[in-house]
Amino acid sequence: MARSYLYVPADRPAMLARALERGADAVIVDLEDAVAPDAKDAARQAAADWLARLTPGGPTEVWVRVNPGPTGLADAAAVVAPALHGLCLAKCESPADVVAVDQVVGEREAALGLTPGSVALSPxxxxxxxxxxxxxxxxSPRVAHLQAGEADLRAELGMEPSPDERELLPxxxxxxxxxAAARVGPPVGPVSTDYRDTGALRRSTTALRALGYRSRACIxxxxxxxxxxxxxxxxxxLDAASELVNRFDAAVRDGHPVIVGADGRMVDEAVVRAARRTLAAGG
Structure with a gap:
């Protein structure tokens, strides 16, 4: 599971050329906010050319953020390639938006001989x-996880978050x-626009992890x-999770579905599920 999603403008050739060297688990090639309106077509072609040169199955996931509306459908049709992991759907408003992109992507997968459903979507x-x-x-179809564009949401809601961002909790x-209800991956955490304040980033990211997030977008x-x-x-x-899972699995084999943890609390499958997620996150 990717922990970091690094945004890279599609119209910056030098940045795009080094995108996979920056250490992120995933990159998001941006065709939307980072690209001026009169540069959209050139950026789309640059992204498509770059993706066409990549070898599929690399260690870094490659996503593309497409524009909303008809422009986004043209973006999707242009950038689907064997090395593409998924598309981020900017300003996605309804399932109908997802279905429209799903149809375009499905047609391109078929034309390229790709496995149906291989390209994921993230509204x-x-x-x-x-x-x-x-x-x-x-x-909705193909959705791997959701993301929130909190800058736009703050503006629409008139929200002015305090330093601990508690207003954003709901x-x-x-x-x-x-x-969780749709049985897809956890949402990707929002960007933090002040990349110099690593202390604030750490506090905010730690709070997101406590809420159930397991990744975050980076600028x-x-x-x-x-x-x-x-x-x-x-x-x-990892050691604590491994010990708990091993003890619990052994107890279940002996016919005991509940054990007592090291802290004296009762442990059942619901508790152990979190330990299994911890082990999965540790690779």
Whole structure:
């Protein structure tokens, strides 16, 4: 599971050329906000050319953020390639938006001989209406996880978050719930626009992890080490999770579905499920 998603503008050739060398688990080639309106066509072609040169199955996931509406459908048709992991759907408002992209992607997969469904989708929720539609969006075709465009949401809602971002808690939890209910991956955490304040980034990312997030989008390579550290279980956490899972599995084999943990609390499958997730996150 990717821990970091690094945004890279599609119209910056030097940045695009080095995108896979920055240490992120995934990159998002941006055709939307990072690209000026009169540069959209050139950026789309640059992204398509770059993707066509990549070898599929590399260690870094490659995503492309496409524009909303008809422009986004043209983006999707152009960038589907064997090395593409998925598309981020900017300003996605409803399941109908996802279905439209799904159709275009399906046609391109067929034309290229790709496995049907190999390209995933990740809707970006950037309006109040989109957030309210989160459960339906998470359950839409190809959706791997959701993301929130919090800058746009703050502007629409007139929200002025305090330093601990507590005002954003309901929004962030709603995405976790929607993804869990749809049985897709946890949502990708929002970007932090001040890449120089690593302390604030660490506190915010730690809070996101406590809510159930397991990854975060980044706008600068300097943010990647902090994000990876927060979302990578420590050796102590891995050891404790392994010990708990082994003890529980042994007890179940002996006909005991509940054990007592080291802290004296009762442990059943629901508790052990979290330990298994910790082990999975540790690789």
């Amino acid at each position: 970006l929720l950037e309006s109040a209406g989109a957030v309210l539609a989160a459960p339906a969006l998470a359950a 929004l962030r939890v709603s995405l976790v719930l929607a993804c 600068h390579p300097a943010q990647i080490p902090v994000v990876h550290e927060v979302f990578t279980p420590s050796e102590a956490e």
